[in-house]
Amino acid sequence: MINNYVLVLAGLAAGPVIGGLVSGADRIITARVQSRIGPPLFQPFYDVAKLLGKEAVVVNVWQAFCAYAYLAAAAISVVLFFLQSDLLLIFFTQAVGALFLVGGALTSTSPYSQIGAHRELLQILSYEPLIMFVIIGMYLETHSFKVSDILQWQEPLLLKLPFLFVALGYGLTIKLRKSPFDLSTCHHAHQELVKGLTTDYSGPFLALTEIGHWFEVVFFLCLSALFWATSWVGMAILLVVTYLLEIIVDNVSARLTWRWMLGYVWAMGLALALVNLIWLYAAR
Amino acid sequence: MVSDLTTILILLPFVSAILIYLIRVSAIRSLIVLLTGFTLIACSLLLIPYAPFTWSPHALFGVPLHGVVQVADFVLLLVILYFGYIRRSILIQALSVFQIIVMVYVEFFMVKGPISTDIFYCDNLSLIMVLIASIVGSLICFQAIPYMKNHERHLHLEKSKQPQFFLVMILFLGAMNGVVLANDMTFFYFFFELTTLCSFLLIGHDATEIATKNAVRALWMNSLGGAAFAVALPLIYRDLGHLDMQMVIRTGPVAGLYVLPIALMCFAAFTKSAQFPFQSWLLGAMVAPTPVSALLHSSTMVKVGVYLVLRIAPAIQLNFLSQTVAVFGAFGFLAAAALAVGQSNGKKVLAYSTISNLGLIFACAGINTPEAITAGILLIMFHAVIKALLFLCVGTIEQHIASRDIEDMRGLYAHMPLTALITVMGVIMMIMPPFGMLLSKWMAIEAAARNIYAIIMIALASALTVMYWARWAGNLMSDPYAGRQFLLKLEIEKQAALTWLALLSLCVGAGVMSVAAPWVYATMVAPALGGAYVPPFTMGGGGLESTSGTFAVVPLCIVAAFGFLVAIWAVKRAMRARVVAPYLSGIQTDDPGVFKGPMNQPVKAWARNYYLLSIFGEERLTTWVNLSAGVLLTLMVGGVL
Numbered sequence A: 001m002i003n004n005y006v007l008v009l010a011g012l013a014a015g016p017v018i019g020g021l022v023s024g025a026d027r028i029i030t031a032r033v034q035s036r037i038g039p040p041l042f043q044p045f046y047d048v049a050k051l052l053g054k055e056a057v058v059v060n061v062w063q064a065f066c067a068y069a070y071l072a073a074a075a076i077s078v079v080l081f082f083l084q085s086d087l088l089l090i091f092f093t094q095a096v097g098a099l100f101l102v103g104g105a106l107t108s109t110s111p112y113s114q115i116g117a118h119r120e121l122l123q124i125l126s127y128e129p130l131i132m133f134v135i136i137g138m139y140l141e142t143h144s145f146k147v148s149d150i151l152q153w154q155e156p157l158l159l160k161l162p163f164l165f166v167a168l169g170y171g172l173t174i175k176l177r178k179s180p181f182d183l184s185t186c187h188h189a190h191q192e193l194v195k196g197l198t199t200d201y202s203g204p205f206l207a208l209t210e211i212g213h214w215f216e217v218v219f220f221l222c223l224s225a226l227f228w229a230t231s232w233v234g235m236a237i238l239l240v241v242t243y244l245l246e247i248i249v250d251n252v253s254a255r256l257t258w259r260w261m262l263g264y265v266w267a268m269g270l271a272l273a274l275v276n277l278i279w280l281y282a283a284r
Numbered sequence B: 001m002v003s004d005l006t007t008i009l010i011l012l013p014f015v016s017a018i019l020i021y022l023i024r025v026s027a028i029r030s031l032i033v034l035l036t037g038f039t040l041i042a043c044s045l046l047l048i049p050y051a052p053f054t055w056s057p058h059a060l061f062g063v064p065l066h067g068v069v070q071v072a073d074f075v076l077l078l079v080i081l082y083f084g085y086i087r088r089s090i091l092i093q094a095l096s097v098f099q100i101i102v103m104v105y106v107e108f109f110m111v112k113g114p115i116s117t118d119i120f121y122c123d124n125l126s127l128i129m130v131l132i133a134s135i136v137g138s139l140i141c142f143q144a145i146p147y148m149k150n151h152e153r154h155l156h157l158e159k160s161k162q163p164q165f166f167l168v169m170i171l172f173l174g175a176m177n178g179v180v181l182a183n184d185m186t187f188f189y190f191f192f193e194l195t196t197l198c199s200f201l202l203i204g205h206d207a208t209e210i211a212t213k214n215a216v217r218a219l220w221m222n223s224l225g226g227a228a229f230a231v232a233l234p235l236i237y238r239d240l241g242h243l244d245m246q247m248v249i250r251t252g253p254v255a256g257l258y259v260l261p262i263a264l265m266c267f268a269a270f271t272k273s274a275q276f277p278f279q280s281w282l283l284g285a286m287v288a289p290t291p292v293s294a295l296l297h298s299s300t301m302v303k304v305g306v307y308l309v310l311r312i313a314p315a316i317q318l319n320f321l322s323q324t325v326a327v328f329g330a331f332g333f334l335a336a337a338a339l340a341v342g343q344s345n346g347k348k349v350l351a352y353s354t355i356s357n358l359g360l361i362f363a364c365a366g367i368n369t370p371e372a373i374t375a376g377i378l379l380i381m382f383h384a385v386i387k388a389l390l391f392l393c394v395g396t397i398e399q400h401i402a403s404r405d406i407e408d409m410r411g412l413y414a415h416m417p418l419t420a421l422i423t424v425m426g427v428i429m430m431i432m433p434p435f436g437m438l439l440s441k442w443m444a445i446e447a448a449a450r451n452i453y454a455i456i457m458i459a460l461a462s463a464l465t466v467m468y469w470a471r472w473a474g475n476l477m478s479d480p481y482a483g484r485q486f487l488l489k490l491e492i493e494k495q496a497a498l499t500w501l502a503l504l505s506l507c508v509g510a511g512v513m514s515v516a517a518p519w520v521y522a523t524m525v526a527p528a529l530g531g532a533y534v535p536p537f538t539m540g541g542g543g544l545e546s547t548s549g550t551f552a553v554v555p556l557c558i559v560a561a562f563g564f565l566v567a568i569w570a571v572k573r574a575m576r577a578r579v580v581a582p583y584l585s586g587i588q589t590d591d592p593g594v595f596k597g598p599m600n601q602p603v604k605a606w607a608r609n610y611y612l613l614s615i616f617g618e619e620r621l622t623t624w625v626n627l628s629a630g631v632l633l634t635l636m637v638g639g640v641l
Helices: A002-033 A043-052 A062-082 A087-106 A111-142 A147-152 A162-175 A203-228 A232-252 A258-283 B002-022 B026-050 B065-086 B090-110 B124-155 B162-181 B185-203 B209-240 B245-251 B259-272 B279-287 B290-299 B302-316 B320-341 B346-367 B370-401 B417-431 B436-448 B452-477 B481-488 B497-515 B517-528 B553-574 B618-639
Strands: B053-055 B120-122 B538-540 B543-545 B594-596 B602-604
Touching (some): A002 A043, A002 A203, A087 A111, A111 A147, A258 B452, B002 B026, B065 B209, B090 B209, B124 B370, B185 B245, B185 B279, B209 B279, B370 B517
Antiparallel strands (some): B538 B543
16 A cells, blocks of 8 residues: 555656656757757756746636646556556556647637647647557467556567557657657747747746646656566667657658548558558557 | 336336326426436446346236237337338338238247247446446437527427427437347347337438438348348348247357358448448437437447347357458448548537547457457447547537537537536547546557558558547647636636536446446446456456456556646646747737738638548549448358358
């Protein structure tokens, strides 16, 4: 029981701490790739702290509701992961957060927010089936949806689910808001939609969405880590390599249209998932 | 006691319907509707402790019961033939004549001696259906009272048509209770056809050209299903020598014997539940007054189909037929979800979502594992309550803003705050954990994981589902800049008390059922699985747990409630925050959504939803979807020959 409380606290702390640090490291590495020095490692924390201190300004009071609900759902999903609950349930909980973020943008009538929100819905539509396939692949291999059982598995899942890991990579790229899939909003200042999805979130509410995003990043990294959960070293290697690849992809590709994204991600992701799932079905 | 309750549940609506038709006084009619509704609700609740039971009355008021139903059956078919004649539909005439011939053959030339051991059979599955029809159905009828008053005022009718309307609405509830309680298949068939006739009358109620056309379509499509069911009867009797549904299910098909009649029953179920390619009758049904849609979509009619397949599912376990039903259902789930994405008409979104969810229930029945059947039953329950709620919301909104288009519902919160919030709540309960609908979907997906064809379609469909619901909820809360003055002193809009009663009780009911889901499972659903399936979940810590998954319902509800309160507190605080105009990338003017453009000219900035018509438009998809569904159906029926 005490153990569970520790896990809850660990989950709650992991989001902001790890998520923020990953974001800081990401900014430094991205800057180096582009021959810049980049901000200090803790810059994301300074940014969020500053935003939190600003005056609360809203275009619609329900934005506040959505920002809090986004953060809450994202945090709960990470906590549930730390409690080693059911993966599918954790994923659905995370989806609640993603939808509230969209909902907050939809409550504004600004076309930038509106189009950003619809693009975000398309992004969700693109990655959701892939993540579900990943979870189903894990179930077919380990016979369980529970993180606790998957962690008990003696063999790295990557060996049996390599194609699904690539499919997860697509999902990760969308979720980390990296090019070519950063249609709804992005970290860089080259957005034709101003800030898209988050245009009308400001001050403390924007800070909350940022922290929520950190939680989501942590959840997706945890999901990736399950692919090599048998050794800490393997896990670290897998995550670092994956994240570096994400940064490189982000830097070498241009943003693409939703039509391309939906077609490409569904076609490629579905093909990869199918091959891998058929493999698993055949092996059973 | 059991016999009294069952008699009331089936016969009272018939008696009330006649009274409503005869006594043409508005106040008395409303009173009869209310009394009937409350009696049905009370009786259905009282029935709970008695399930499972069987009941075989031999006579109704001294007349042999079987004879009564026999006569009623032929009268019913003749009435359908009559409507086929006056609507000049050869198809309906042919189908009803065909059914009459089949039934004459069965009743007078084939059957010798008793047809079944038990005429009525009520296990927990039937009980759940009775509860849904009686409670949700009655609430819809209550809301129909103020709705129809407005409706007729709007149409400027000289002579009220409400007696006919409520006659059929109430009759429908009795037919529904009858169909789910019947065990003798000739009785089942009678009530099955009665729901077809009721839906025809209700769809055509407004008697406009389009209403008549759609009603005729509904009648022929459902007659096709009725004909398929009728053909199944002699085939079963030939093989088994009786028409007792429980005994049919218990026997299980031996060496391919009578798989064909079961496939025909599945076919009948698909037409009833408006699966592709028969979806057009349900889509056409939205021309009727909204309470009709609410009734057809949630607690009656379409639920007969899924009930029938769930009922006979144990008989086709491990059978090719079951596989094809799973794939067919999953396909319906996917195709309807895709079509819903392309719709801006709120009622059509709801209609496609119904077809989609029914597809998922069929998929569950076809996957046919204990988890899947549990998911199917829970889906029926939660879908009935939430879909009724959403239809009634759209009906209420439509009477207020004179539009059912989602685009016109933008910022509805400023005009109808409570209705808008209830609608948003309904949407949230449709797609988000910890609510029951998602709990059932979670079960369905975990159960489907071993069926590669079904799971791929289900995963894609569930992503599409989220998309069309989320944007609607967002639109309702989207506040035009002008509305912000109202935000601080919003007044709850005025509605009839019965409207609030229906909306609030459905909304609260769905919420309570969600929190109580583990207990609903343990007391209602697990016993409904009968002897054929081992209850797959155990209760622990207020959650449900299977060997491969876990869903902590109550702890999640508590956390979610806490999060909700914090978020509401944030809204309260935000009310004191500075409210500014949405960003338009220009100098703001006092007009909402207008900025100062070049030459100081005002420029209006606005955006519509993405409907992605080039991918998800009806014109683009319907033909292909119907074709594919036709192929799958052929595979299903052909595969068992």
